[in-house]
Amino acid sequence: MSKVSPKRLGDLITLKRGYDLPEKNRVSGPYPVISSAGVSGFHNEYKVEGQGVVTGRYGTLGEMYFVEDKYWPHNTALYVQNFKGNDPKYIYYLLSCLGRIRTSDKSAVPGVNRNELHEMAIPAIDDRKLQVAIRKVLEAIDNKIELNNRINAELEAMAKTLYDYWFVQFDFPDDSPKGQGKPYKTSGGKMVYNPTLKREIPEGWEVAPIAKYFNYQEGPGITKEKYANEGHNFINIKCIQDNDLDVSNASKIADKFVDAYSHFQLDENDIVLSTSGTLGRLAIVRKVHLPLLLNTSVIRFKAREFYYFEYLYCYLQSQTFIGYLNQLATGSIQKNFGPTHLAQIFETFPSENLIIEFSKLTGPILKKIISLRSETDELIKLRDWLLPILMNGQVTVK
Numbered sequence: 147m148s149k150v151s152p153k154r155l156g157d158l159i160t161l162k163r164g165y166d167l168p169e170k171n172r173v174s175g176p177y178p179v180i181s182s183a184g185v186s187g188f189h190n191e192y193k194v195e196g197q198g199v200v201t202g203r204y205g206t207l208g209e210m211y212f213v214e215d216k217y218w219p220h221n222t223a224l225y226v227q228n229f230k231g232n233d234p235k236y237i238y239y240l241l242s243c244l245g246r247i248r249t250s251d252k253s254a255v256p257g258v259n260r261n262e263l264h265e266m267a268i269p270a271i272d273d274r275k276l277q278v279a280i281r282k283v284l285e286a287i288d289n290k291i292e293l294n295n296r297i298n299a300e301l302e303a304m305a306k307t308l309y310d311y312w313f314v315q316f317d318f319p320d321d322s323p324k325g326q327g328k329p330y331k332t333s334g335g336k337m338v339y340n341p342t343l344k345r346e347i348p349e350g351w352e353v354a355p356i357a358k359y360f361n362y363q364e365g366p367g368i369t370k371e372k373y374a375n376e377g378h379n380f381i382n383i384k385c386i387q388d389n390d391l392d393v394s395n396a397s398k399i400a401d402k403f404v405d406a407y408s409h410f411q412l413d414e415n416d417i418v419l420s421t422s423g424t425l426g427r428l429a430i431v432r433k434v435h436l437p438l439l440l441n442t443s444v445i446r447f448k449a450r451e452f453y454y455f456e457y458l459y460c461y462l463q464s465q466t467f468i469g470y471l472n473q474l475a476t477g478s479i480q481k482n483f484g485p486t487h488l489a490q491i492f493e494t495f496p497s498e499n500l501i502i503e504f505s506k507l508t509g510p511i512l513k514k515i516i517s518l519r520s521e522t523d524e525l526i527k528l529r530d531w532l533l534p535i536l537m538n539g540q541v542t543v544k
Contacts, residue, residue, distance in 0.1 A: 150271055150539030156264030159237055162227035163203060163260065164219030165193050181220035184211050192216035197234040199226045199241060203260070212238045224260055236277035239284050240270065243533045269538055279543045280536050287529040294518045294525075301515050302389065305508045309460035316348050318500055340494070347494045356491050359450055360458055364421070364484050366410055367442035374400035380439035381412070383420040386427045390519055391418070391435050399439065410440040417447040417459060422482045425471045428462055432516060434523060445484070456508040457501055461493075 167179060167189065175190025182202025198213040203224045212235065219225035229237055244266070271277050312318035316337070317329035325333060330348060337346040342353050368380055377398040385391050399407070412418070412431050420427040422443040431438065440446050447462065449455045461467055470491050475481040495501075535541045 149273060149276070150269045150537075152267045153270040154264070155266040155268055157230070158232055158240075158268075158270055159226045159230060160228040161224045161260040161263055162219075164200070164221045164223045164225055166221040167218060177216050177218055178213065179218045179220055180211055180213060180223060180225070182222040184209075186220060189218050191218065193218045194225060194227075199234060199238045200224070201241065210238055210242045224263075231274065233274055233277040233281060235285060236271075236281040239281055239533060240268070240537055243537055244268065271539070276543070283536065283543055284529060284533060287525050287532075291522050291525050291529075294522045298515050298518050301511050305456070305460055305511050306463060308504070308508060309457070309464065312500070312504060313457075313461075313496065314464065314466065318496070319503075321499075342492050343494060348496070350497070352495045353492055354495055355489065356493050357489065359454055359495060361448040361450060362485060362488055363410070363440065363446045365439075365441040365444050365446075366407060368397075368399055368403075368407070368439070372399050372403045374398050377401050378404045378437060378439060380441045381418060381444050382441055383423060383427065383443045386418060386420050386429050386444070389429055391429045391431065393435050393438060396438070397441075404439070407439055412436065412438045412440055412446060413448075415455065417462060419445050419447060419462060421445050421484060423480055425475060425481060425483065426462070426468050428459075430459065430512075430516060432520060434520060443482075445488070453498075453502050453505040456505045456512055459512060460508070466493075467491075 164180075169187070172179065172187055173190040175188055177189050177192040178185045179187045179189050180198075180200040194217055196213050196215040196217060198217055198219070200211045200213065200217075200219050200223045201209065202222060226234070226237060271280070311329075316331040316335070319325075319327045320330040320333060320335050321327060325335060331337065336349040338349050339345070340347050340353050347353070365381070375398065377400045379393050379396040380399050381391070381393070382397060385393055385396055412435070414431060414433045414436065416431040418429055418431060418440070420443065447458060449458045471483055471487075472481070474487040474490060475483040476487075532541070536543065
């Protein structure tokens with residue numbers, strides 16, 4: 147085991163409240179403003195040299211943010227003013243798991259008052275070399291997670307760019323004898339005005355309601371008396387984050403009610419979309435998320451033919467579709483939309499052959515995105531399992 151002993155947090159670090167900086171006083175610049183929710187903007191001045199560790203100061207101990215370079219800690223946050231010779235990234239990881247590591251009876255995490263936090267007794271390692279060795283293990287996992295996220299962002303951008311090029315700008319490869327594979331519109335491909343869409347589209351393309359090619363289904367609205375602490379997960383809009391699903395905090399329905407909602411069971415590769423609040427957040431349902439029920443404020447989309455899956459995924463993120471949502475959604479306080487609104491959407495659809503070609507090109511991209519998300523899930527589990535036992539000294543790093 148690593149050499150761990152109880153320490154007063156105030157003997158390890160000094161925490162300080164951040165500095166007020168109203169939005170109206172900010173001047174665009176290179177320095178991040180770190181608030182209780184993370185980066186909330188940028189400014190042309192900084193208050194603290196990096197490296198830094200910042201957390202929210204309201205309520206209970208908040209999420210930790212690590213900053214490499216100069217930054218402005220906002221007054222809604224606490225930041226580490228003095229690391230007292232300790233490795234900053236080790237302190238970041240140590241503070242990240244205060245609610246999970248074994249602490250003394252006096253060490254229940256209080257409200258975020260820096261003076262109370264300073265009095266917390268926590269297990270800590272004095273040896274800086276050992277601190278660095280421990281944080282390097284966790285850092286390697288976090289670096290891989292960050293790399294996966296960057297790769298996925300680039301892959302998403304590639305798929306969206308190709309979709310835009312082919313189906314918005316209409317510069318798909320023209321395989322006609324005249325086109326010889328050149329970009330259709332740029333090379334003079336014939337465009338015709340469509341009165342339904344009130345714009346020009348490529349000659350021969352179909353205009354149809356989206357329901358002709360995509361199935362969609364709204365959730366049932368599971369009532370609270372059917373909720374349970376143990377049972378079957380059902381989705382809500384909070385589960386849809388960053389183009390993925392997080393079902394770790396999903397609500398549950400008692401098992402005895404599940405059969406009544408069997409036709410709302412989600413399937414692998416369903417695409418779910420938020421229909422209330424922030425409209426249009428979406429995610430692909432992965433095998434790891436199942437079993438999972440559809441619920442209100444979320445719509446499930448399925449492509450009627452498998453080769454429309456990639457096209458559907460890109461279309462639901464397009465400015466065209468998001469524009470329809472914002473235009474058709476109703477509600478004075480919070481905008482909402484549902485199947486009745488989707489039924490009003492007509493879109494232009496190319497030939498089946500072109501959709502198949504698009505699927506061949508973008509299918510491997512989406513498969514890689516899904517694979518990396520699954521890998522990231524496992525890395526997060528590994529990091530979260532290692533974090534408290536490394537900080538407690540239950541595992542030795544050499």
